[in-house]
Amino acid sequence: MQSFAALFSSFDSFLHLGRQLVDRIKVSQFAALPQKRAVICEEGALSVALCRVGDDVYAFEAVCPHAFKSLKGARVRGETLMCPHHGARFDLKTGALVASPAVTNINTYKVAVDGDDVFIVLDE
Numbered sequence: 001m002q003s004f005a006a007l008f009s010s011f012d013s014f015l016h017l018g019r020q021l022v023d024r025i026k027v028s029q030f031a032a033l034p035q036k037r038a039v040i041c042e043e044g045a046l047s048v049a050l051c052r053v054g055d056d057v058y059a060f061e062a063v064c065p066h067a068f069k070s071l072k073g074a075r076v077r078g079e080t081l082m083c084p085h086h087g088a089r090f091d092l093k094t095g096a097l098v099a100s101p102a103v104t105n106i107n108t109y110k111v112a113v114d115g116d117d118v119f120i121v122l123d124e
């Protein structure tokens, strides 16, 4: 039977390992992302809209806040992402609302590209 200290140490290691495992979540292959058009990627409970512009990848919540429709197929227009349904536009880098009919920003996610793997980086 393990001592309390040994059990606590193992549990602490388990928590540390768990934290490392969820620091980032792979959501796509870089080569699979089309240029300037959003695709929806899902991994577990996470659903994100990914948009590639050159070598950069931007990630947003997958649903437009205007009518709660998918951002699948949203297009890049200048420095904005334009919803394919009614044309609301959001800043590519910040998710800030640029043009109605939406009235709120969209959430963005931090992205990391490692080789051909695209990750969503989770906040600490």
Ligand code: FES
Binding pocket: 064, 065, 066, 067, 068, 069, 083, 084, 085, 086, 087, 088, 100, 101, 102
């Ligand atoms: S659902 Fe996006 S602008 Fe209406």
